[in-house]
Amino acid sequence: MSTQGSFSSAEKAAVYRAIYERRDMRHFTGGEVEAETLQRMLSAAHAAPSVGLMQPWRFIRISDSQLREALYQQVQQERLATAEALGERSNEFMQLKVEGIRDCAECLVVSLMGRRETHIFGRRTMPHMDIASTACAIQNLWLAARAEGLGMGWVSLFEPSAMRSLLAMPADTEPLAILCLGPVAEFYPSPMLEQQHWAQRHSLATVLMDNRWHDELE
Amino acid sequence: MSTQGSFSSAEKAAVYRAIYERRDMRHFTGGEVEAETLQRMLSAAHAAPSVGLMQPWRFIRISDSQLREALYQQVQQERLATAEALGERSNEFMQLKVEGIRDCAECLVVSLMGRRETHIFGRRTMPHMDIASTACAIQNLWLAARAEGLGMGWVSLFEPSAMRSLLAMPADTEPLAILCLGPVAEFYPSPMLEQQHWAQRHSLATVLMDNRWHDELE
Numbered sequence: 001m002s003t004q005g006s007f008s009s010a011e012k013a014a015v016y017r018a019i020y021e022r023r024d025m026r027h028f029t030g031g032e033v034e035a036e037t038l039q040r041m042l043s044a045a046h047a048a049p050s051v052g053l054m055q056p057w058r059f060i061r062i063s064d065s066q067l068r069e070a071l072y073q074q075v076q077q078e079r080l081a082t083a084e085a086l087g088e089r090s091n092e093f094m095q096l097k098v099e100g101i102r103d104c105a106e107c108l109v110v111s112l113m114g115r116r117e118t119h120i121f122g123r124r125t126m127p128h129m130d131i132a133s134t135a136c137a138i139q140n141l142w143l144a145a146r147a148e149g150l151g152m153g154w155v156s157l158f159e160p161s162a163m164r165s166l167l168a169m170p171a172d173t174e175p176l177a178i179l180c181l182g183p184v185a186e187f188y189p190s191p192m193l194e195q196q197h198w199a200q201r202h203s204l205a206t207v208l209m210d211n212r213w214h215d216e217l218e
Numbered sequence: 219m220s221t222q223g224s225f226s227s228a229e230k231a232a233v234y235r236a237i238y239e240r241r242d243m244r245h246f247t248g249g250e251v252e253a254e255t256l257q258r259m260l261s262a263a264h265a266a267p268s269v270g271l272m273q274p275w276r277f278i279r280i281s282d283s284q285l286r287e288a289l290y291q292q293v294q295q296e297r298l299a300t301a302e303a304l305g306e307r308s309n310e311f312m313q314l315k316v317e318g319i320r321d322c323a324e325c326l327v328v329s330l331m332g333r334r335e336t337h338i339f340g341r342r343t344m345p346h347m348d349i350a351s352t353a354c355a356i357q358n359l360w361l362a363a364r365a366e367g368l369g370m371g372w373v374s375l376f377e378p379s380a381m382r383s384l385l386a387m388p389a390d391t392e393p394l395a396i397l398c399l400g401p402v403a404e405f406y407p408s409p410m411l412e413q414q415h416w417a418q419r420h421s422l423a424t425v426l427m428d429n430r431w432h433d434e435l436e
Contacts, residue, residue: 004404006367007232014225014232015365016262019358024267039422044234046422048357049242051374053409053417060427067429082342093339114436121311121416122374124300129374131346132394135353139266140237142354143361147233149224156269156340156347169431176350186222191271198339199271204257204264209278211285213387218332 018143023188025151026097028104031183037148038106041181044144050133052121057134060109060167070166071109071158071178072101078157096196099155105182109167110138112174134176141179151184236361241406243369244315246322249401255366256324259399262362268351270339275352278385280325288384289327289376289396290319296375314414317373323400327385328356330392352394359397369402 007015042059050056062068079098083090101107112130116123123129138154145152155178163175193199206216225233260277268274280286297316301308319325330348334341341347356372363370373396381393411417424434 007235007365010228011232011235012365014229015236015361016258017229018225018233019262019362020265022265022267040234042426043422044237046420046425047237047240049240049360049372049409053411053419055417055420055425058425058427058431058433060429060431062429064429078343082338082340085338085342113433120300120303122300124303124375125296125377126374126394128346128349129394131349132353132356132374135350136357136360138350139354139357142267143233144237147225147230154267156344156350157342159343167430170436173431176344176347191267193271199273201271202264202273204261207264207273207276208260209276211278211280211282212385213278213391215276215331218388 018146021187022142022146023151023191025153025180025184025187026100026192027184028100028151028180029183029185030103030105032105033150033182041141041144041148045137045141048133048137048140050136051123051129052119054116054119054130054133056112056116056130057137058111058113058173060111062107062109067166068101068107071107074158074162074166075099075101075155075178078159082157092198096193096198098157099178100153100180101155101178104153104180108179108181109163109175110134110177110179111169112176114170114172116172131176138177138179145181150182151187153180155180236364239405240360240364241369241409243371243398243402243405244318244410245402246318246369246398247401247403248321248323250323251368251400259359259362259366263355263359266351266355266358268354269341269347270337272334272337272348272351274330274334274348275355276329276331276391278327278329280327285384286319286325289325292376292380292384293317293319293373293396296377300375310416314411314416316375317396318371318398319373319396322371322398326397326399327381327393328352328395328397329387330394332388332390334390349394356395356397363399368400369405371398373398
């Protein structure tokens with residue numbers, strides 16, 4: 001396959017469309033994801049860039065329904081702990097739907113691999129580049145899912161050590177995400193947290209600077 | 219703009235094409251990036267998901283050539299420090315081209331904003347989700363660049379504290395990337411580090427597991 005050609009206007013528009021129509025979904029309609037489609041999306045994730053070609057991502061498919069329920073319970077626990085930590089925004093937070101674990105067709109846990117300390121290229125001063133690489137893989141999966149007409153949500157409301165215990169993960173792994181994936185009734189027209197007035201979108205200009213730090217939002 | 223429609227086969231193929239043909243580029247041919255195109259790609263980055271809609275990313279465009287040279291020097295210093303830390307792979311590493319700072323049309327520094335501690339949603343147990351969100355934004359930018367026919371490279375060979383000094387960044391910011399962006403003669407047919415035998419691509423099967431940890435690669 002040649003990787004040299006330029007993209008037609010239509011191809012370019014499709015890439016931007018996926019980027020703009022991707023949503024962090026929490027509402028799912030059950031159903032299923034065909035094995036072939038799941039494989040195609042995971043291949044897209046695995047085609048992500050990684051620091052020093054480290055490929056630090058690992059995907060654990062949760063097909064066991066008891067295990068899925070245990071994940072759900074972990075998230076409920078962390079949801080309450082988060083509400084408490086939020087103080088005055090606690091009630092507001094508790095009104096939000098924060099996950100779709102019980103309703104989604106597929107549930108995946110994504111983690112950093114163990115034994116990462118030998119990977120020094122691009123990580124000597126910035127060891128957290130392994131997290132960045134794994135997030136790039138998840139973003140690929142997200143965009144591929146949108147193109148396939150499937151919704152995806154990233155849940156980070158859990159205690160990593162509890163997750164390690166549940167899935168028999170070594171101490172030097174680092175779980176980063178519970179991904180909920182599958183058919184949805186509709187994609188939110190704008191981010192759900194924006195619709196629910198949890199936070200406002202900044203304008204692009206406010207996150208851009210020239211040559212030195214001058215953050216308008218601070 | 220409706221966000222409901224399904225993607226046509228052609229649109230779907232275009233999204234996968236961008237995912238598979240995106241490369242971490244270190245070879246650039248100078249030139250320039252039109253202001254409108256840069257804006258379009260940065261808007262795509264800013265359309266990324268973020269934990270609790272935090273939008274933690276900040277982009278600093280380096281248009282000052284002396285500043286760009288100072289970035290280059292910082293990377294050279296870290297390149298030597300990395301080579302030393304790599305021990306027996308030191309010579310092999312020093313053969314690799316690791317950045318295109320002097321040759322790319324546009325150079326951007328990406329950082330986490332400061333004052334992140336009040337953002338607790340999705341971060342109480344996992345504060346590093348801000349890094350993950352910013353990496354999703356960078357991956358959007360990368361894919362948009364490929365669709366625009368432009369190359370991009372992510373350089374993480376620098377000392378964050380030196381970068382903060384150089385760009386007058388507050389102590390609680392966290393620089394994550396020097397992005398090199400612009401026209402390229404060609405996109406690598408496969409990842410450069412694979413072509414140079416720095417590392418091999420794993421098969422997808424080796425990074426997938428079912429229900430519990432069993433990492434074939436360990």
